[in-house]
Amino acid sequence: MDQYKGCLLGALIGECIGTPLRRPTSCHMNLAGVRSKVSTYWEKFLITHAYAKSLLDTGFFSMENAARQCSQTFYHNHTKRQAFGELTTIIASWKHSPQKDWTAAAMTVRNRGTECNAATWITAFPLYFYNRTEQMSFSVDRVARLTHSSNEAAAGAQLQAYAISLVLKNPQLTELEFLSALVEYSNKSLPECVREKFYTRMMIVLDYAQRAEPKEKLFKAIGVGTSPLEAVPVAVYCAAIGRRSSYSFESTLHATMLTGGCTDAIGIMACAIAGAWSGFSSIPADLVGNWDGQEQVYALAEELGNYVSKLHNPDGPLSTFANWPHLLPSAGAMARTGLYYTGSDDTVKCHYCRFTMSNWTPGDPYNDHQKFNRNCIFVKDCTATPAYVHAA
Template sequence: MAGISIEALLGRFKGCMLGALAGDCLGAPFEMDSSVALSVLNNYINKLADPKVRVPYKAFTDDTAMTQSVAQSLIDEKSFSEVDMAKKFVRAYYKEPRRGYGANIVNVFAALKATNFKDVWAPAALQFDGSGSYGNGGAMRVAPVALFTAAASTEEAINMARDSALITHSHAQGYNGAILQCLAVRNALLSPSSSLNPQEYVEGLISTLSKMRNPREEDQDLCSEGEGHGGFVDSLHVLQELLGRSDQVTREEVVERLGNDVSAINSVPTAIYAFLRALQPIQGIESDSEFLRSIVYAISLGGDTDTIASMAGAIAGAYHGSQGVPEFLGRHCEAWEGALQQAEELHKIVYKNDKP
């Protein structure tokens, strides 16, 4: 744990779950905007921070609904159970179907229910003529896996991230995106406070992906360009270049080179960039909170704002901890207390035999 106390890790668990929730709730109103003016976002955040201003409550979307399901399954089972997790996804959808679920994921849920979860991998694998979904749905909900495997090996984290994604996303980019997001959260969680070097952090992700063999792609070179981890490695190299240029990089260039859509390849690296870029002041963003800057910056890029901001928020929260999350957000985001409770329960499971 690199000198991080168990008590401090509890704050980081909380920060991660709150960050994922806050990014989702704050980003949802801007979803699919081509871009969002920083002046609009500054005004948006200032209103939320003012206790005298009444603003609409920020509801969560399918991103948080599925993150809650992942967390609760890990809490209830105290291990990964694909059947239990699939059942929780389906139960959450049919209880509240108007959370913004995409049509394709709904088809997977319907098939899982119709087959009574006999083979939880099959419905996702049959999608898109057998190629599976390359969307970011597996990545957007994987933060609890990163927390649950905080004391486990990197290999265990990778395998659980992959399996949790395969329930709905069987395309290589879909589950590889979940793996990358899991590693990004986990590495931020375990990085000593105030000493994270962005370039070294990205290099660590590149190194892990480059060394990893995927049991579903035994004969492929994962560092080559294509559908494997190589595509994400290429994006991480671009990310390093952009970080080196700092304020010389426009938001338009970030979108052009990293993406902002619903595909995992065009959103997970973007979320990681938003987290890392926000460690330094960003021209045009008023907030001095590094955590909040990451979410505001992610939203400003437009596109799939709720998911990209949720992923960036999960990483930022895992690094800055709950003490870095502005208190006023708790007044406006749905399910705040629930996120805190799940974080506490996950932490208790992971560190049950340890003392601060």
């Protein structure tokens, strides 16, 4: 839970501080404006929260549900609509003209100016999917294409999600191990059409980190704009060099704010990684203040953490069947089907799709699960079966 809170709060802090500090061409604010706006989040946290709620509500990634959640969030937050820019057109199309192809709106809007943003609002995906890397990468690619037609934007989102996933599962990684793993991921797992571009950028990042070059040199070599080829590598670099300090989160935040470019996007991504890497306890007390949206962050972290804890706890599903009233289907068969016992009568619930079933008779629970909810990711992909499930 400490890492989940750290990751989400880090992303929130990165947006709140980074937005008013963006370069003048993007944000015309004086220092007084910075001070008055520094605790306010904008569109990136709103979309992050909407996508997280979609995952938790459906139990799997649904482009339609994610679009609906995002649209609903947008229309319920009047004061923050100004930050959405060209996304307003896309979100309006989801509400007023339901699409069979949910990527159609992004294809019609030349959303080049905010193409990097897709990587800034996927923070919940590595938290939700945890060690299901393939499902995470597929879902992140699809959700990025809801709002961006660029292959680079989708690849940048995948790279950012994998970076969070790495430190979430391996918090003892050194900064060079972290960057080396991202270089390998860029070379082997990103879409072929953009693989070489990201691999080259990540090799530059690793080289600068190994030689401990001044960070300003890297910023100049790669760039600090909105492009995912600039912002994502710079963000992971800031998280990596921040790790070298005993004040890792603060050092990461400081590095991102010195980029002088797209500080909100870079800040969100770098601070989400730093928060997941060291946890909530690593964030200085003076940074855990009255941030706009902070209570939502804590509630969301708890929901995601509890979900993953139940899903991946080795004894989780089977332990819920201690008082299961049937011999057939057996407790083991039910657990292998992704189900857990609610404790009431013979009512069970799926870890993946949250579908509830009861009134069991002898038979194969998998077939019943498939019959009542074909959209469940477990039913669609048997490889989703958790490694912890054992026959009773």
